[in-house]
Amino acid sequence: MTPEEIRELIRENVFDPELGYNVVDLGLLYDVEVRSDKDVRVEMTLTTVGCPLYDVLQQDVERTIKTRYGDDVNVSVEFVFDPPWSPEMMSEEIRAEMGFI
Numbered sequence: 001m002t003p004e005e006i007r008e009l010i011r012e013n014v015f016d017p018e019l020g021y022n023v024v025d026l027g028l029l030y031d032v033e034v035r036s037d038k039d040v041r042v043e044m045t046l047t048t049v050g051c052p053l054y055d056v057l058q059q060d061v062e063r064t065i066k067t068r069y070g071d072d073v074n075v076s077v078e079f080v081f082d083p084p085w086s087p088e089m090m091s092e093e094i095r096a097e098m099g100f101i
Helices: 003-013 054-069 092-097
Strands: 029-036 039-044 074-079
Touching: 003 029, 003 039, 003 054, 039 054, 054 074
Parallel strands: 039 074
Antiparallel strands: 029 039
16 A cells, blocks of 8 residues: 555545546645555645535545455545645546536
């Protein structure tokens, strides 16, 4: 289990329910830290501070990691707002599809 593997796993399985794009390409996933083979910390953000979907995204991240690596893995999802999210954090492909470029 590596940070890169978890990042790709989240890219393939965790989508913003309103926008329909994965949270990695939306630029919402900031960091993945594998503390041990049974302890993972995920740092991510939301498009707005008051986004009501934080619990849905948190549960999706936790479920995705535990499905792949086992229910005994401790998954900590921390939402941060520094730096604040902006459309420039999205992948170029997503920005183009959404009309930002």
